[in-house]
Amino acid sequence: MDSQNPFPLAESASSHSSGLDLPRRSLFRNRRTSPRSFYARFGKRLFDLAVAVPALILLSPVMGAIALAVRWKLGSPVLFRHERPGLDGRLFTLLKFRTMTNARSADGRLLPDEQRKTRLGTFLRATSLDELPELFNVVRGEMSLVGPRPLMARYLSRYTREQMRRHDTRPGITGWAQVNGRNLISWERKFRLDVWYVERRSFRLDLEILFWTLWTVIAREGVSAPDHFSSPEFMGMERVSAHRKDREDCGELEEPVAAHANS
Secondary structure (H helix, E strand, O other): OOOOOOOOOOOOHHHHHOOOOOOOOOOOOOOOOOOOOHHHHHHHHHHHHHHHHHHHHHHHHHHHHHHHHHHHHHOOOOEEEEEEEOHHHOEEEEEEEOOEOOOEOOOOOEOOHHHHEOHHHHHHHHOOHHHOOHHHHHHOOOOEEEOOOOOOHHHHHHOOOOHHHHHHOOOEEEOOOOOOOHHHOOHHHHHHHHHHHHHHOOHHHHHHHHHHHHHHHHHOOOOOOOOOOOOEOOOOOOOOOHHHHHHHHOOOOOOOOOOEOOO
């Protein structure tokens, strides 16, 4: 496998004959970039602010309407707050609109996601409108518009050293994995896509991902894993057989790893 391209994403015409059948391919040849490049150190943050601040202003009426709908249908609180690891694994408070009730069983435990979901919540997730409060995280410097999605803090101890590299950049509202299968692909593939992005982050690639994100939202691609309202739990990488690797490299989807988690 080409050292310039440890996970071929059809960066060039030759990749089209590689046998991969990925949901989406980059339109450009994205070479590795230095983590100390101007864009990685300064440009990406400036781009985030240039987009996120006007977006918050323009979308404030929409966010206000969603907040009222959530308050009416689901009650208080309107926002879902959760500690997630960001750049270098440092924790921050992720903000999203609530999409599920707080219904509990007789012993006080939260019911499974499938029993707590609502029509409003399903709509917000399908359209990604529940993610809009994350623009505040972007303005505060905790997230970026584009980057690996912020996952559960308990996953940190389950990552391999290579997978941990996804925290070498700020987490994003959207990312390369989100426009290449989102919740329909395996955790292993998702992390490989994340690391691929970290190694090649650039202004051009971020613009391309934002473009494909709009298309993905409109088409409502990969919103949920099969038979799950939320993403399945990541339990750590088990030993993968050669046959399973061959299937994945041929673009076949795998079954989710385990039971689900609220993310």
